[in-house]
Amino acid sequence: MATLQNSYQPEYFSVVHPLDDVPEPKCSSEGLGHIAMTPAVRISLMVLRGYLIAMSLMLGYHVLDLAGAFHGLK
Amino acid sequence: MNRIDSTFDPVMAPRAVARENAIVVRRRWQRSLLTFLMVFGPGLIVMEADNDAGAVSTYIQAGGQYGLHLLWTLIVLLPICYFVQEMVARLGIATGKGHAAMIYERFGQWWGRFSLIDLLFVNFLTLITEFAAISLALSAMGVSPFISVPAAALGLTLMVVTGSYLRWERIVILLCLLDLTWFGLVWTMHPDWSGMARSSAIPTMPPGGITSSLIFLIIAIVGTTIAPWQLFFQQSCVAEKRLRFSDLKWARLDTLIGAVFTVLVAGAMMLVGDSGFRHRIVFEDPAQLALALGPVAGKFVRNGVLLLMVNAAVLGTTAISLASAWAYGEVKGWEHSLHKKLWEAPGFYATYIACVGAAAAFVLIPHVPLQLVIISVQVFAGLILPSAIIFLQLLLNDRDLLGDRWVNRPWNNITNWTIIVILFALSLLLAAQVMLPKLFSR
Numbered sequence: 140m141a142t143l144q145n146s147y148q149p150e151y152f153s154v155v156h157p158l159d160d161v162p163e164p165k166c167s168s169e170g171l172g173h174i175a176m177t178p179a180v181r182i183s184l185m186v187l188r189g190y191l192i193a194m195s196l197m198l199g200y201h202v203l204d205l206a207g208a209f210h211g212l213k
Numbered sequence: 214m215n216r217i218d219s220t221f222d223p224v225m226a227p228r229a230v231a232r233e234n235a236i237v238v239r240r241r242w243q244r245s246l247l248t249f250l251m252v253f254g255p256g257l258i259v260m261e262a263d264n265d266a267g268a269v270s271t272y273i274q275a276g277g278q279y280g281l282h283l284l285w286t287l288i289v290l291l292p293i294c295y296f297v298q299e300m301v302a303r304l305g306i307a308t309g310k311g312h313a314a315m316i317y318e319r320f321g322q323w324w325g326r327f328s329l330i331d332l333l334f335v336n337f338l339t340l341i342t343e344f345a346a347i348s349l350a351l352s353a354m355g356v357s358p359f360i361s362v363p364a365a366a367l368g369l370t371l372m373v374v375t376g377s378y379l380r381w382e383r384i385v386i387l388l389c390l391l392d393l394t395w396f397g398l399v400w401t402m403h404p405d406w407s408g409m410a411r412s413s414a415i416p417t418m419p420p421g422g423i424t425s426s427l428i429f430l431i432i433a434i435v436g437t438t439i440a441p442w443q444l445f446f447q448q449s450c451v452a453e454k455r456l457r458f459s460d461l462k463w464a465r466l467d468t469l470i471g472a473v474f475t476v477l478v479a480g481a482m483m484l485v486g487d488s489g490f491r492h493r494i495v496f497e498d499p500a501q502l503a504l505a506l507g508p509v510a511g512k513f514v515r516n517g518v519l520l521l522m523v524n525a526a527v528l529g530t531t532a533i534s535l536a537s538a539w540a541y542g543e544v545k546g547w548e549h550s551l552h553k554k555l556w557e558a559p560g561f562y563a564t565y566i567a568c569v570g571a572a573a574a575f576v577l578i579p580h581v582p583l584q585l586v587i588i589s590v591q592v593f594a595g596l597i598l599p600s601a602i603i604f605l606q607l608l609l610n611d612r613d614l615l616g617d618r619w620v621n622r623p624w625n626n627i628t629n630w631t632i633i634v635i636l637f638a639l640s641l642l643l644a645a646q647v648m649l650p651k652l653f654s655r
Contacts, residue, residue, distance in 0.1 A: 150239065151237050151238070151239060152237070152238050152239070152240075152244040153236065153237050154235060154236045154237075154244055154248055155234055155235045155236075156234065157251060157252065157454055157457055157460060158378070158454065160455070160457060162455065163457050163458065165310075166308050166614055166615050166616065167308070168308075168315070168318045168319060171318075171319075171613055173321055174320060174613075175611075179607070183606075183607055184324075186637075187599070191596065191600070193641070194592075194595065197645060197649060198648055201648035
């Protein structure tokens with residue numbers, strides 16, 4: 140008589156909430172210092188500075204205009 | 214080189230504790246579903262909190278002025294929202310730190326201070342508009358601002374001081390889901406469904422053609438859909454929730470669901486505004502529209518719009534105040550976690566409470582210049598959004614920090630630089646319109 144073998148082996152998966160899990164190593168900037176000044180970084184920061192200067196000039200003009208500094212010129 | 218945090222000791226890590234808290238399931242799909250539910254939260258919250266009081270006002274105004282004609286803008290904004298916030302989630306998971314801390318560490322003190330001060334300032338001004346909306350909506354329901362505003366401030370404080378991130382997250386997800394009521398409001402107002410589908414898919418010209426008011430309303434929609442605090446908030450929130458590398462795909466799904474839900478809710482707000490357009494109701498704010506719609510559409514619509522306006526302001530306030538408190542705490546090196554009790558992270562909680570309390574108090578000052586506050590929000594948001602997004606893009610190309618696994622792929626960079634150029638141009642245009650209105654009236 141043939142023997143019936145139970146080959147079913149149930150799989151189990153455990154799920155752990157991130158807050159309950161073991162902390163994992165993250166990418167750290169320790170000891171790296173500032174970001175490397177590649178051309179992309181340099182150009183981006185230059186454009187950003189230009190943008191901020193343009194915005195500041197606009198804001199300054201608006202404040203002076205509201206204060207009536209240009210009334211005599213119009 | 215991808216550097217690993219030197220304080221981590223995998224041998225000593227308490228794996229047994231993690232196993233004790235594990236839930237065992239028998240099926241792969243059960244594992245996937247459960248893991249997703251555990252990760253779910255930051256993406257939905259950051260997106261839905263962006264539908265704050267200012268957004269309600271902008272979307273309803275868009276519907277009220279142009280009917281269904283601007284619905285397509287939301288469809289265009291959906292992938293933009295997702296791409297930007299996906300980068301934030303990826304950076305948060307990879308580094309376990311907030312955006313403000315990363316700017317300080319990689320770009321130095323000058324850029325760090327600039328970003329932080331601008332963020333805190335624009336967030337504070339935005340909070341004032343949130344409390345102004347609470348005051349406005351509840352005044353329309355007969356509640357004095359001297360009761361509604363302090364009560365809201367107290368409730369918002371109690372939400373966070375429980376010492377449990379998960380409790381705060383569950384409350385806020387519930388508030389997000391309350392926004393489903395917008396769909397109920399739309400249903401009762403019998404919108405033009407086929408026109409809605411058409412306007413969502415194909416941009417159509419509103420009567421009157423392209424005017425400066427139309428262009429700036431479109432810019433305002435973009436500005437309100439992608440706000441600077443969102444970048445700081447989601448990265449800190451992901452770090453706070455300690456999401457793991459393996460959670461990234463679920464964090465992406467969370468962000469996508471949040472983006473889709475937010476755009477749908479924003480569309481519903483536009484449709485509510487459209488009902489005002491169809492009934493030829495002239496209004497300046499959503500509360501006026503709600504009161505005017507009352508006799509036409511019933512009490513459900515009137516009270517619904519007013520209460521949802523309050524809900525939007527509450528969601529916006531808690532997320533924006535937390536973005537400020539997390540950013541300030543990270544930079545100062547304080548304990549900055551909702552897991553901590555009030556006395557364990559006093560600086561972090563003091564920042565949150567100060568933001569909420571000061572904004573609430575400001576609104577109660579008689580004859581407060583709210584218009585000036587709203588204009589200032591637009592100007593300072595125009596300063597912080599392009600800079601924060603540039604830093605985000607540069608950080609996600611920082612191979613020294615992230616290694617090859619987490620940096621942007623070429624298609625990411627093409628998409629993101631395109632988004633950045635568009636946001637720069639729109640921010641500059643909006644700021645120019647606000648500060649130099651005479652340029653555009655000619």
